[in-house]
Amino acid sequence: MNAAQGTVGSDPVILATAGYDHTVRFWQAHSGICTRTVQHQDSQVNALEITPDRSMIAAAGETARPPPALGTGRGTSVTLCPVVSAGYQHIRMYDLNSNNPNPVINYDGVSKNITSVGFHEDGRWMYTGGEDCMARIWDLRSRNLQCQRIFQVNAPINCVCLHPNQAELIVGDQSGAIHIWDLKTDHNEQLIPEPEVSVNSVHIDPDASYMAAVNSSGNCYVWNLTGGIGEEVTQLIPKTKIPAHNRYALQCKFSPDSTLLATCSADQTCKIWRTSNFSLMTELSIKSNNPGETSRGWMWDCAFSGDSQYIVTASSDNLARLWCVETGEIKREYSGHQKAVVCLAFNDSVLG
Secondary structure: OOOOOOOHHHOOOEEEEEEOOOEEEEEOOOOOOEEEEEEOOOOEEEEEEEOOOOOEEEEEEEOOOOOOOOOOOOOEEEEEEOOOOOOOOOEEEEEOOOOOOOOOEEEOOOOOOEEEEEEOOOOOEEEEEEOOOEEEEEEOOOOOOOEEEEEEOOOOEEEEEEOOOOOEEEEEEOOOOEEEEEOOOOOEEEEOOOOOOOEEEEEEOOOOOEEEEEEOOOOEEEEEEEOOOOOOOOEEEEEEEEOOOOOOEEEEEEOOOOOEEEEEEOOOEEEEEEOOOOOEEEEEEOOOOOOOOOOOOOEEEEEEOOOOOEEEEEEOOOEEEEEEOOOOOEEEEEEOOOOOEEEEEEEOOOOO
């Protein structure tokens, strides 16, 4: 699909932000200028993801979050899930190669809030996770907008991550469990770093050397990965536990070069850790130096640049920021949202 001149898709750098003000905003990353705003009227946006071919962006919607629920036990999976009509629980797909303000595809039929969305590397299918305790796989080539497979757990799902081998989904839930769902065999394994402490984010580095998970205690757990090639399932070997934050940890992301790990938190910081020894390299803080000013809010989300030199953060003070990873210097602020910015999508890769 060719990008029309002046559209988001024609820009080599795509930066999108969204949150509680029911809008998705697109930015010129280098200038801080907002180039396009899409109204997402029927709910706030909880997750954003750009398709691998950079032609569309998925926005996962939700209503206000209920308090965390607790659950235990292993997950189960089923196939052939027909989609039925549902209200605010949806995924909207917007075209980046046109200025059409309306979603071009709507995926509905999820009974509760959707918290996570992502894509297979060749764009064949999309995965989602939600507070209905289900991870889903949606065939993007199908015209009937059906989810083809479901993985059911016993607690609301906060996060889903696809292994770089494209064959295993990692699912984190509010009971504190992490599930590894093998898509080839439907087999699943489970581990619980801290019982009844909600797992808020999981991520695997591009080299598939490490997996990280952060939770509501502020802790970050790291595992070494082995296997995961061919028919061999991934094995997790505990590596380290980092007391990363003193409040909820909300997000963790490895850098594209696998040398860094970022963690975001309700303590108003995003911390950058070296994966060589998991020592702290840089602390990015939105805390005010004015003793009379109250908290500027939570650091919700982050994404590294393709060269791993910069990172973009989203926070509840209505701003996204571009930082230099090494120095911690703010290079750009993206101002325009009227409420908290809780998710972002950033792609500065050039397709061959």
